Amino acid sequence: MDWSKAKTYLILTFLLLDLVLGYQYYTSQQEALGYVQSFDTQLDELKEVLHERKMMLVTDVPKETPVMNFIQVGHPKEPIQQIAERMLQEDRLIENDQSKGTMKFRSLEGEFEVTPDGFFRLRFEPGLMKADRDLGTKRGQYALQRIAPYVWHGAMYKEDVAVNNFAKGTTTLRYLQSYERYPIFSAVLEINLQDAEIISYNQKALEVGEQEERGQRVISAIGAIRTVAETQDPAEVADPSGITTIHDVKLGYYSQNYVGADVWYLAPMWRIVTDHKVFYVNALTGQLEDNGA
Known part of the structure; x- marks a missing residue:
């Protein structure tokens, strides 16, 4: 066997492997950077949609999209x-x-x-x-x-x-x-x-009981706000300025009050507070759950 050639092949193989690993690292970094840019791009697009629907953000939009579960609740057992x-x-x-x-x-x-x-x-x-x-x-x-x-x-x-x-x-x-x-x-x-x-x-x-073992990653706050914007009728805005202002966007748990039930489940929800209504958007399905009060 020609050991000098074998050695050359091994060196070339390791160089190629280094190139592949380096490229994978580079692309992963670019994807991570692209995610941040994607959030900013989505936010800019959201602001355009809000402008068209006569709505305005005056609060930060959360970036978190954690894995969350339904939780069981009931009236105090004591x-x-x-x-x-x-x-x-x-x-x-x-x-x-x-x-x-x-x-x-x-x-x-x-x-x-x-x-x-x-x-x-x-x-x-x-x-x-x-x-x-x-x-x-x-x-x-x-x-x-x-x-x-x-x-x-x-x-x-x-x-x-x-x-x-x-x-x-x-x-x-x-x-x-x-x-x-x-x-x-x-x-x-x-x-x-x-x-x-x-x-x-x-x-x-409410007394919190069990939660589902398998969770699901929630939709983004941007997606939840878009849901509200797309259902907003600018003609219904009571403010003299004609603009609906979004004051707060928060992730939590919510369901309607079930009178007579011993236990029921709360779903992860995005709550969006405006100056004339509070909206709840299901953080798992993206559906508007309640038009608020």
């Missing part, structure tokens, strides 16, 4: 009387209508009620929750801290800043329960104010 005893002082049951699904308690704090559609409501005694100072811009944080001892699992809730900031003149503050860093748009806590006094709260309490 007996209502135990929940009331833990939150309230000297509570006593004054109504228990199982046919309607309602319960009422009287306590030193006020009247605690469970409604047929699964809400917890507490109306405080007048003067009990009056603020000792001007709530100002931090009223959302202050209000939640103040009522936390009287709320089922109050530590799970975070201020829905986008909605509260948009509705600055309202007397209702909104908070959302969270699960694995994502908000549950269906699990809402609303705190009602009058002047500088907390007069009541409404809470949709």
Whole structure:
């Protein structure tokens, strides 16, 4: 065997292999760069579509497209009387209508009620929750801290800043329960104010159970916004400017409220907050789930 030729073939083979591996690395880097450019290109195209539909973005568009699952939820399994005893002082049951699904308690704090559609409501005694100072811009944080001892699992809730900031003149503050860093748009806590006094709260309490083992990668926020834009009728815009402004785009979980169901599932959703409606787009199918309110 001619070892010098064999050696030459081996060197050429390794050089060719290096070239192939180098090309693969180069193309992979270009594909990664192309993905970033693709997002920017898609965003530019989206802005053109929004302009045509008389819509405008005033918030960042998330780039994340994680793998997410359906999650199972239901009403709290703990007996209502135990929940009331833990939150309230000297509570006593004054109504228990199982046919309607309602319960009422009287306590030193006020009247605690469970409604047929699964809400917890507490109306405080007048003067009990009056603020000792001007709530100002931090009223959302202050209000939640103040009522936390009287709320089922109050530590799970975070201020829905986008909605509260948009509705600055309202007397209702909104908070959302969270699960694995994502908000549950269906699990809402609303705190009602009058002047500088907390007069009541409404809470949709949901206990999270199992989730599907197999997940699916969600659609992009850009795709969800396009879905909203394509269903937007510019003639229906109530704003005098004729422009619909998108204030917030967030990924979380959502479903409509199922009255009478013991358990149901929440789907991953993109929530898109505009100045006249809140839209929910299914993050797995891309379909508009609810026209909001």
